[in-house]
Amino acid sequence: MGDEVTRVMVAVNESSIKGYPHPSISSRGAFEWTINKIVRSNVSAFNLFFLHVQVPDEDGFDETDSIYASPEDFKNMKQRDRIRGIHLLEYFVNRCHDIGVVCQAWIMQGDPKEVICHEVQRLRPDFLVVGSRGLGPFQKVFVGTVSEFCWKHAECPVITIKRKPDETPQDPVDD
Template sequence: MESESSEPTRIMVAVNESSVKGYPHPSISSRTAFEWTLAKLVRSNAAGFHLLFLHVQVPDEDAFEDMDSIYASPEDFHNIKERDRIRGLHLLEYFFGRTHQYGISCEAWIRSGDPKEVICNEVKRVRPDLLVVGSRGLGPFQRVFVGTVSEFCVKHAECPVITIKRKPDEIPQDPVDD
């Protein structure tokens, strides 16, 4: 049995924005994974855990859908990067605020790139005790087109991985949405 002065369990939670227009910032999968972590792992032992929130921003290929990208200026690129950064900070603010309500220590950061690769690289760099990721619970047909971050992380992350599926009553009409 470890002493009470032992280090807290470090849990990395990968979080992302909702793809459902008009939906509050966190995706259903992220919020479900976070709530599960609080309810089933942390419970009333706030001091025993340290949460690490990682948000991976996917470079936005559709950023110029409202303008002709041939004429995009450096200012346009800067404005898009700034908009994405602000949205990422708002997303992390949601999780940060909820975590502090429970008195749990945490830290959060944003990276950019392919979520599968970035999450596994960050696990290697930060070395959490556990990674928690949300899963949309897509069937084999949908997975072919979407690819799943959670399955990749289970295979490649250098720590135990828990994937949390969305609750059946929270699945949008198109399960690919989140």
Template sequence: MNAMVAVDESDWSFYALSWALDHLFINSPSTVEASERQEGDFWKVTVVHVTEPFHNFLYPAGTSGGAYYATTSVVESVKKAQEETAAVILSRALQICKDKMVQAETLTMTGDPKDVICQATEQMHVDLLVVGSRGLGMVKRAFLGSVSDYCAHHAACPVVIVKPPRESAATK
């Protein structure tokens, strides 16, 4: 079985990763005796992080109506910062997997997270997608959009949306 867990910098996505590891990987190879292992019995997890592409927008400059493109150095700096952030996020995710003795692979992609995640589930033939939920209400979700809601309706596989624990949702 092939599971994909989407993570970003939010605590909710890491909670979803921990939840998935605790509930899906009960019989991971590290917890089953070697004599009891059979090929194909275990879940494989891919942790995916999607970065938004940097758009070289025009920035208005004063009241004269002039505008400028971001310089090449600014674009390179932003891309480098995004790469470093992705590396930190995936390193944290891999450490959680290691602590729970589950082997995982990581994947960094660029684009609109909801579209890229759904495309990746189809291309990688994922059996289950796990995403976290920020716990937005109906009105906020309608205005802000929701990656988890979009994935639930458009992914090519079953989707588990892991809500934050009750005490976290109540403190908002």
């Protein structure tokens, strides 16, 4: 029944809600679902791969401190992004460590949906888990959905975990 471990890639991102702890509601839900429903107590049979894709300058618009006057400002911003990304991955790696699942985590830059599909091609996981805000068709027009793109284009099976209705923030686009 397969001696090799099952390799699961989990795409994770930061919360868009200020002051909220780092992982988004839907990435945390996707991770917990994977642990509770798939891995369960069979921790040695699975390896998790956490990929966090940072969109350059994603949060630049609503941060009042994002005024760039020198090359140093850009360097500071990049440094800040890097630290935030590391904190995000720390959350998931710590959880895996507590549970006893072997994992790896890394950060990339770019368009999340494209980078995720590219990393799937490179690493060939057995499947990909993506959280989803579960937006309606009208909202999707404006925000796009990574999960739908990955479902169509990733070269491995994809499982989309929709956010629970009772965890939806006031603005459902937030996560």
